[in-house]
Amino acid sequence: MKLNADIVFDNLSELVSARMMGACEKEMRLGRPRFYTGSGQVFEQDTLYVIRADRLPSRSTVRPGAVLVVVGDTLQLPFYRNRCCVIQITDDADIFTVFNLVQDIFNRYEALDADIRRILDSTASVQGLVDASAPVIGADVLVLDGNFGVLASTLRQETRSLDISSLSAFMANEKLALRKREPLAVSILDQSFLCQNIFVNGRYAGSVTFDYRMRRKLPSDVPMIQYVAEAIGTALRRLPSGEGSEFDRFRKALMELVDCVALDQPAHGLVERASGRRSYVCVKMVLSGGSTEVPYRYIGSILESSFPQSVAFEHASSVVGIIAVDELRDGRGCYRKALLEKLGHFVESVDVVVGISDAFSDLLKVRLYYDQAVSALVGSGFREQQSRCYEFRQYALIKLVINAIGDFPLEMYMTDGLKRVVEHDREGSISYTETLRCYLANNMNIAKTASDLFIHRSTLLDRIARIKRELGNDLKDPDERLRLEILLKAMELYEAE
Numbered sequence: 001m002k003l004n005a006d007i008v009f010d011n012l013s014e015l016v017s018a019r020m021m022g023a024c025e026k027e028m029r030l031g032r033p034r035f036y037t038g039s040g041q042v043f044e045q046d047t048l049y050v051i052r053a054d055r056l057p058s059r060s061t062v063r064p065g066a067v068l069v070v071v072g073d074t075l076q077l078p079f080y081r082n083r084c085c086v087i088q089i090t091d092d093a094d095i096f097t098v099f100n101l102v103q104d105i106f107n108r109y110e111a112l113d114a115d116i117r118r119i120l121d122s123t124a125s126v127q128g129l130v131d132a133s134a135p136v137i138g139a140d141v142l143v144l145d146g147n148f149g150v151l152a153s154t155l156r157q158e159t160r161s162l163d164i165s166s167l168s169a170f171m172a173n174e175k176l177a178l179r180k181r182e183p184l185a186v187s188i189l190d191q192s193f194l195c196q197n198i199f200v201n202g203r204y205a206g207s208v209t210f211d212y213r214m215r216r217k218l219p220s221d222v223p224m225i226q227y228v229a230e231a232i233g234t235a236l237r238r239l240p241s242g243e244g245s246e247f248d249r250f251r252k253a254l255m256e257l258v259d260c261v262a263l264d265q266p267a268h269g270l271v272e273r274a275s276g277r278r279s280y281v282c283v284k285m286v287l288s289g290g291s292t293e294v295p296y297r298y299i300g301s302i303l304e305s306s307f308p309q310s311v312a313f314e315h316a317s318s319v320v321g322i323i324a325v326d327e328l329r330d331g332r333g334c335y336r337k338a339l340l341e342k343l344g345h346f347v348e349s350v351d352v353v354v355g356i357s358d359a360f361s362d363l364l365k366v367r368l369y370y371d372q373a374v375s376a377l378v379g380s381g382f383r384e385q386q387s388r389c390y391e392f393r394q395y396a397l398i399k400l401v402i403n404a405i406g407d408f409p410l411e412m413y414m415t416d417g418l419k420r421v422v423e424h425d426r427e428g429s430i431s432y433t434e435t436l437r438c439y440l441a442n443n444m445n446i447a448k449t450a451s452d453l454f455i456h457r458s459t460l461l462d463r464i465a466r467i468k469r470e471l472g473n474d475l476k477d478p479d480e481r482l483r484l485e486i487l488l489k490a491m492e493l494y495e496a497e
Contacts, residue, residue: 001113002028003106005067005085006219008048011105012069016098017091021077024085025065028223033069033102043068043084050099056080069102071095112136116231124235127152133228137221140211143232146204148298155211178204178295183222194221196229200236208232250274251311257366258320268364275363278309278324281339282357282369284377285319285347288388299350306346319352320373322366325359335359336391343389353377353388375399401489410490417471418487424470432467437488439464440481 005024012018029046036051043049045063053072062083070077071089080086089098115132119125130141130152143152184195192212198205208229210221253267263271285299299319300312309324328338339356347354355376357369372392379395392399405413414422421432435453442448450460473480 001106001110003030003109004028004220004223005030005048005087007109007223008067008069008102008105009087010218010220011108012087012089012098012101015101016089016093018087018089021086021088022081022084024067026223028227029065030067032106033099035099048102050095050102052095053077069098071098108136120231120234120238124238126232126235129228129231129235130154133224133231137210137224137228139215139221140213141228142209142211143206144209145206146297147301148295149301151206183225185217192217194225196225198229198233198236200233205233205236246270247311251313254311254322254363254366255313255315255320257364258315258370260367271363276361278326279335279359279361280310280322280324280363280369281359282366282373283321283323283343283354284370284373285321285352285354286317286377288351288353299352302350303346306342320370322363340387340389340391344387347388353380354390355380356389356391358392397489398493401486401493404486405490410487410494413483413487415471415473417473418484420470421467422491430463432463432470433488433491435460435463436467436471436484437492439467440475440485440488444475 004026005020006026007028008030009018009020025046030048031046033048033050036049036055038055038057041057041059042061043063043066046065047063048067048069050069051071053070053074053076056068056070056074056076058076059079062080064084066084067087068080068084069087069089070080071093073088073090077086077088112132116129119128119132126143130143131154134141134154140154141152142150142155145151178197180197181199184197186193186195194210194212194217196208198207208225210217210225249267250270253263253271256263256267257271285303287296296314296317296319300314300321303312303319303321303323304310307321307323308327310321312319312321314320323339325335325339328335328342330338343354343356355373355378357372357376360366360369376390376392376395379392379398380390411419421436425431425433435449438452439449442452446457446460446464450457453460455463468475471484473484475481475484
């Protein structure tokens with residue numbers, strides 16, 4: 001395995017007193033050291049030499065990338081540090097001891113490289129790669145997959161996914177950090193980390209993180225995290241792709257149903273077998289306007305972890321979730337309170353808004369309930385509430401009214417009498433429209449309407465009489481009342497826009 005000067009120095013300085021001078025190449029191109037005896041006037045490119053200070057020539061040719069490990073001090077050092085990297089051993093050390101120490105460093109890394117190749121050629125286990133690398137690196141290692149699930153780690157993990165606050169801090173720290181190809185130093189919650197993204201076939205597939213809570217950051221960590229990331233990327237490419245687990249096929253089938261794609265027979269059977277066993281709601285989540293760029297893949301992964309027996313996936317710049325609600329039901333069989341409470345905490349933590357469908361059990365009809373969830377989000381523009389969870393059941397009437405109006409202008413449905421009432425409101429100080437709306441909402445109860453409008457009963461009776469004359473309709477006719485109520489509701493919605 002080839003090393004570089006940073007790796008040699010960081011390891012060597014733990015064993016003897018040393019300092020590094022001059023420019024050094026960052027790429028790992030150094031082979032095992034050569035013992036310099038004083039013969040020859042050329043220090044070759046990308047070659048590591050161990051030399052006693054008194055044997056260092058006063059002048060010589062130094063090729064690019066040469067590295068000199070010099071034991072002792074000499075007046076010749078300024079000449080060489082201006083031309084190559086010099087690691088000076090300041091201890092009163094024996095040159096043979098230093099040479100053997102450098103050899104041991106190469107032995108450790110070559111043993112690691114052999115372990116890495118063995119793992120890649122056999123199991124391609126990502127956890128195996130981490131377990132082999134961590135002792136040599138001397139830091140805790142965390143590997144996340146493309147959905148920010150924990151793929152492998154030397155740390156004890158309570159969940160399958162990265163902590164929400166940690167991810168949010170990371171994304172706020174570096175916008176679009178998922179696109180970076182170079183190692184990235186990150187501070188999360190006052191802790192320091194070094195991250196390297198992994199790309200497979202040009203697509204983001206996860207990341208490797210070195211945790212510095214147990215030691216300081218070293219220059220050699222940069223080439224090593226790149227080395228580990230490359231090995232893990234190779235492992236991910238070598239793992240069998242296949243069709244995934246049955247759960248993955250189930251998720252894919254639901255994605256196709258949401259996209260109105262006809263299922264093949266195996267997928268249809270998979271969804272049909274799952275139908276009827278549980279009750280679900282379909283949710284659609286989108287990031288809030290002021291949110292940082294939390295990846296949708298991550299939100300879906302956290303949603304599945306938070307709601308057992310549920311399925312989530314990225315879809316059309318959003319996350320779609322099919323949430324099992326049976327375990328949320330109380331003694332009366334109601335799930336809404338527990339669902340809204342649990343979803344409320346979730347959407348606040350990841351900064352999203354969510355539309356929620358009615359409950360259903362036939363998963364083959366998931367597209368219809370997805371449309372409900374979409375409609376609930378659309379309906380959020382028609383009403384104000386503190387919660388970020390919008391239920392279709394609260395929007396159903398609005399949806400009915402909007403669909404009933406269709407593409408015609410609202411005036412096309414108005415009777416001449418209702419047009420006169422609306423015209424009166426444009427010129428008068430008293431709103432006949434609001435009075436009529438309140439009167440119909442209270443089932444034409446005079447006492448209740450007068451109380452709601454804060455006017456005297458006789459005043460209301462006089463006003464209702466004038467409204468009836470303008471309308472020219474029989475308000476005792478249920479069809480006429482329904483038509484008026486739909487139009488008044490539509491007017492209220494459009495006025496609120």
